[in-house]
Amino acid sequence: xxxxxxxxxxxxxxxxxxxxxxxxxxxxxxxxxxxxxxxxxxxxxxxxxxxxxxxxxxxxxxxxxxxxxxxxxxxxxxxxxxxxxxxxxxxxxxxxxxxxxxxxxxxxxxxxxxxxxxxxxxxxxxxxxxxxxxxxxxxxxxxxxxxxxxxxxxxxxxxxxxxxxxxxxxxxxxxxxxxxxxxxxxxxxxxxxxxxxxxxxxxxxxxxxxxxxxxxxxxxxxxxxxxxxxxxxxxxxxxxxxxxxxxxxxxxxxxxxxxxxxxxxxxxxxxxxxxxxxxxxxxxxxxxxxxxxxxxxxxxxxxxxxxxxxxxxxxxxxxxxxxxxxxxxxxxxxxxxxxxxxxxxxxxxxxxxxxxxxxxxxxxxxxxxxxxxxxxxxxx
Amino acid sequence: xxxxxxxxxxxxxxxxxxxxxxxxxxxxxxxxxxxxxxxxxxxxxxxxxxxxxxxxxxxxxxxxxxxxxxxxxxxxxxxxxxxxxxxxxxxxxxxxxxxxxxxxxxxxxxxxxxxxxxxxxxxxxxxxxxxxxxxxxxxxxxxxxxxxxxxxxxxxxxxxxxxxxxxxxxxxxxxxxxxxxxxxxxxxxxxxxxxxxxxxxxxxxxxxxxxxxxxxxxxxxxxxxxxxxxxxxxxxxxxxxxxxxxxxxxxxxxxxxxxxxxxxxxxxxxxxxxxxxxx
Numbered sequence: 001x002x003x004x005x006x007x008x009x010x011x012x013x014x015x016x017x018x019x020x021x022x023x024x025x026x027x028x029x030x031x032x033x034x035x036x037x038x039x040x041x042x043x044x045x046x047x048x049x050x051x052x053x054x055x056x057x058x059x060x061x062x063x064x065x066x067x068x069x070x071x072x073x074x075x076x077x078x079x080x081x082x083x084x085x086x087x088x089x090x091x092x093x094x095x096x097x098x099x100x101x102x103x104x105x106x107x108x109x110x111x112x113x114x115x116x117x118x119x120x121x122x123x124x125x126x127x128x129x130x131x132x133x134x135x136x137x138x139x140x141x142x143x144x145x146x147x148x149x150x151x152x153x154x155x156x157x158x159x160x161x162x163x164x165x166x167x168x169x170x171x172x173x174x175x176x177x178x179x180x181x182x183x184x185x186x187x188x189x190x191x192x193x194x195x196x197x198x199x200x201x202x203x204x205x206x207x208x209x210x211x212x213x214x215x216x217x218x219x220x221x222x223x224x225x226x227x228x229x230x231x232x233x234x235x236x237x238x239x240x241x242x243x244x245x246x247x248x249x250x251x252x253x254x255x256x257x258x259x260x261x262x263x264x265x266x267x268x269x270x271x272x273x274x275x276x277x278x279x280x281x282x283x284x285x286x287x288x289x290x291x292x293x294x295x296x297x298x299x300x301x302x303x304x305x306x307x308x309x310x311x312x313x314x315x316x317x318x319x320x321x322x323x324x325x326x327x328x329x330x331x332x333x334x335x336x337x338x339x340x341x342x343x344x345x346x347x348x349x350x351x352x353x354x355x356x357x358x359x360x361x362x363x364x365x366x367x368x369x370x371x372x373x374x375x376x377x378x379x380x
Numbered sequence: 381x382x383x384x385x386x387x388x389x390x391x392x393x394x395x396x397x398x399x400x401x402x403x404x405x406x407x408x409x410x411x412x413x414x415x416x417x418x419x420x421x422x423x424x425x426x427x428x429x430x431x432x433x434x435x436x437x438x439x440x441x442x443x444x445x446x447x448x449x450x451x452x453x454x455x456x457x458x459x460x461x462x463x464x465x466x467x468x469x470x471x472x473x474x475x476x477x478x479x480x481x482x483x484x485x486x487x488x489x490x491x492x493x494x495x496x497x498x499x500x501x502x503x504x505x506x507x508x509x510x511x512x513x514x515x516x517x518x519x520x521x522x523x524x525x526x527x528x529x530x531x532x533x534x535x536x537x538x539x540x541x542x543x544x545x546x547x548x549x550x551x552x553x554x555x556x557x558x559x560x561x562x563x564x565x566x567x568x569x570x571x572x573x574x575x576x577x578x579x580x581x582x583x584x585x586x587x588x589x590x591x592x593x594x595x596x597x598x599x600x601x602x603x604x605x606x607x608x609x610x611x612x613x614x615x616x617x618x619x620x621x622x623x624x625x626x627x628x629x630x631x632x633x634x635x636x637x638x639x640x641x642x643x644x645x646x647x648x649x650x651x652x653x654x655x656x657x658x659x
């Protein structure tokens with residue numbers, strides 16, 4: 001075990017994954033990730049090309065170019081930086097490039113706020129990226145490692161998402177795998193379907209007429225459906241080598257045998273807090289932690305929730321005019337099941353979400369009818 | 381050998397396509413072209429066909445320079461030797477792509493960046509860019525709203541970045557252009573060529589005059605042919621003493637200037653005559 005911050009967990013995994021090209025632009029609270037990687041490249045600890053770009057937009061565009069040329073790539077960002085990247089996130093995804101990026105969840109301005117809030121990554125929901133959310137530093141390291149074979153197998157870009165400060169700057173004991181084990185885990189390589197070929201030259205990402213464009217997008221959806229099973233498989237291969245398991249759904253009290261009447265659904269570090277609360281909890285509540293935003297684990301969630309009466313979703317994000325974004329995803333996934341979805345907003349802009357807050361939320365849900373609009377935890 | 385096949389969908393008399401053709405003839409088949417949103421990205425044709433007989437990477441509008449830098453990094457990791465070439469229009473270079481261009485120039489990324497300058501957003505249907513010259517009509521500077529600002533001094537901006545190689549060229553002077561591409565090819569680091577590419581569709585002139593337009597632009601001093609190696613400037617061709625006749629002919633052959641009165645043309649010429657090229 002080593003004592004690592006979430007940021008260090010990312011950079012350590014990127015080193016172990018032997019990336020070829022890193023292109024990055026600093027933004028709080030992502031900086032320690034890219035500083036550490038710059039240092040590794042400077043000392044030769046990591047044999048990679050590091051491009052210091054002039055914006056996040058260029059950070060993504062740079063690794064898009066490198067990825068087309070066949071390189072294994074990485075970048076990291078947060079908040080405004082991710083928002084600036086939005087256009088090229090689509091380019092990477094529709095271009096079917098196996099790019100991996102770590103995003104430290106941070107609130108969007110104004111007002112300027114550097115603390116955690118998931119609205120930045122959730123508002124990139126439809127860009128065509130696989131998104132993996134993490135609950136602790138170990139999961140951050142492991143998810144970053146899993147992201148590479150997953151993206152290279154599916155030809156889909158992967159975002160590894162971690163909470164600002166609560167994960168990025170909090171030190172936890174982390175089991176750092178050996179290079180040998182990682183090499184073994186990543187031994188299987190996937191041939192790139194396209195690249196730069198001087199002997200048989202062709203154009204990539206060119207003009208596509210309606211029928212061709214529609215066919216490419218349909219293929220992307222079909223591949224996302226497969227990516228869901230690939231993620232499940234990847235989590236199992238990872239467990240077989242490293243003994244740690246990060247399934248698409250996890251939680252405490254969540255077993256095939258026991259079904260609670262009430263399910264608390266959370267993500268990121270709120271799941272860690274919920275886990276602490278729900279261990280030996282006084283009420284009939286089980287926890288479901290969602291790891292994937294896309295592909296959304298609708299099938300597993302429906303199975304997990306079957307028989308429950310209440311799905312209580314806690315969102316550290318906001319889609320103004322609608323409410324919690326995960327709650328909407330859950331509502332859509334549970335459509336047709338006799339379960340009420342409750343939506344609570346907590347922890348916006350880095351405000352604390354304590355065990356007491358979660359306890360209050362559960363009590364409120366158990367004693368009220370569900371509402372269409374969300375309830376803010378401070379209003380309970 | 382031409383590396384652009386028949387079947388491209390460029391307009392008749394397109395100087396940008398001839399420019400790309402000349403450059404590729406000099407650089408050869410071990411060249412990757414990075415093309416942002418611009419006329420040439422369309423001229424290449426729709427998927428799955430392509431007129432360019434080299435690898436082409438299309439990229440988002442404002443990302444040509446950095447995408448090329450990324451391609452270079454990726455090829456270098458695989459120890460693949462090749463020219464990494466950008467073919468971008470003036471919109472993607474002077475305007476939306478300027479930030480990424482400055483980044484690549486400052487890092488001295490090992491790419492050849494060619495801006496084919498047709499002095500407006502032609503691909504989207506002739507809108508004003510910061511390269512559009514004084515006096516020109518575009519769809520966004522119509523009627524009496526013709527452009528009152530002068531063309532941005534892009535070469536001056538790049539010169540300030542202290543890069544290994546900068547040149548301006550036009551297919552009206554193919555010998556000079558080829559020499560410049562050859563020289564650029566031999567240098568390592570950031571190389572920039574500004575190619576003047578008259579556009580019959582956007583400038584409203586007869587397609588048979590594309591070469592003539594470029595010649596007049598050089599002779600009148602509107603587009604001097606320059607070469608700057610590590611900041612050392614040589615000028616091959618600059619306006620002649622009696623350039624006013626060429627200047628007037630250049631303007632009068634183009635529909636985009638037809639609204640200018642004799643007085644306005646004289647004012648325009650005086651402004652250019654006094655223009656400091658900062659040699």
